Amino acid sequence: MRAGIVYNPVKIDRQELAVAVESAQPLEWSEPVWFETAADDAGRAAVRSALEADIDLLLVAGGDGTVRVAADEITSTAVPLAIIPAGTGNLLARNLGIDVASLKNAVRTAFEGEEREIDLGELEIEAPDGTRTKHAFAVMVGFGLDAEMIDKTDEQLKKKVGWLAYVDAAGRVISGLDKVRVQVRMDAGRTLRSTVNTMLVGNCGTVTNGIVVLPDAVIDDGMLDIALIRPRGARGWLQVAGYVARNNLLVTKLLRRRGHLKRQRTGAALGYGQAKETHARLDEPRAVQVDGDVVGEAVALRAGIRQDALRVRVPHRGAQGGVPV
Structure with missing residues (x-):
């Protein structure tokens, strides 16, 4: 099992996120693969690259725009999406009950939470x-x-x-x-x-x-x-x-x-x-x-x-x- 991590470097520090991932990821999982969003792209290219890497879980750390793009791209796959809220509104995360104030809790939900199908x-x-x-x-x-x-x-x-x-x-x-x-x-x-x-x-x-x-x-x-x-x-x-x-x-x-x-x-x-x-x-x-x-x-x-x-x-x-x- 392996996670792909798409993150917006303007919104979140990679090192801080890596520490939280290392703490929460199961020991039997392989090292995650990382993809950084570009300044001129909300994350579509990064998400596509992550999905091409044969991942089992996609973590997206960014604002609502990055989450929206990831949601659109991932619907044609069987890979579940885990949201790491790092924006101002964090709208989808709020509506799903994901902790928008704690990086540690959000990452723990990514690996230990239950799956839910949404529209x-x-x-x-x-x-x-x-x-x-x-x-x-x-x-x-x-x-x-x-x-x-x-x-x-x-x-x-x-x-x-x-x-x-x-x-x-x-x-x-x-x-x-x-x-x-x-x-x-x-x-x-x-x-x-x-x-x-x-x-x-x-x-x-x-x-x-x-x-x-x-x-x-x-x-x-x-x-x-x-x-x-x-x-x-x-x-x-x-x-x-x-x-x-x-x-x-x-x-x-x-x-x-x-x-x-x-x-x-x-x-x-x-x-x-x-x-x-x-x-x-x-x-x-x-x-x-x-x-x-x-x-x-x-x-x-x-x-x-x-x-x-x-x-x-x-x-x-x-x-x-x-x-x-």
Whole structure:
């Protein structure tokens, strides 16, 4: 047995990671093979090289972009993915209950955790000039507040204060966030026409700092969860804030995990839906983010789901750090 390790040298120190791997890897395993990501590549070339090395487990140490690329590449193989969170958001790791604060615990989960099959989303966007591009996503895509916040985040500030830099960016963009007319169709249902400032499509529902924004999202249910955020003035934003606050109360989270709560209801300021595939067409182009990376502007998008496409290592259920969603 042998592990392949893909790491982003900007995000994590190789020597520190090597010490943790040596401590956690079973004695009977061969020496791991190491692959460093390049500055002009989120990790696709490194992941491909690792998979060509006939490995039995792939550890990926980096941010959300590197994890997303690895997830996309590994789905065509039988190799499980182990995430070593080393970014700012660490979105997929959070949604799987992986310890984002302890390198030692994350590496231990890589070698000793249980395997779980999860879904992987597929996004196709149409740019204003008509060109189309495809992107895999493990967590969430969307346009509006999330994409503008990511686009306007100060990278130097993010290095200093981490996720708090997103709060700074959100405060700067929210007041000037423009609305856009959008047509949305979920599966074979009727087309909904609405004016929104944000649309989210998620495979799972937890974002930076553990905040739940899509409360009904489950990472292995074969469904996408969709939110249309459409507040009217300050009162509308207060309604949105109320939805988010209630969904993040500890008692709410516990009741939802135990199946005691019904699905999130749609309101005037915030609409929810579920589908295996959703289409949206915008009257004006908007920046689109994919798992925390802005990938360009779009006038239309299509999102679908690949059920049980990815095998990941997660903490044993009931282990400290939370139950994976």
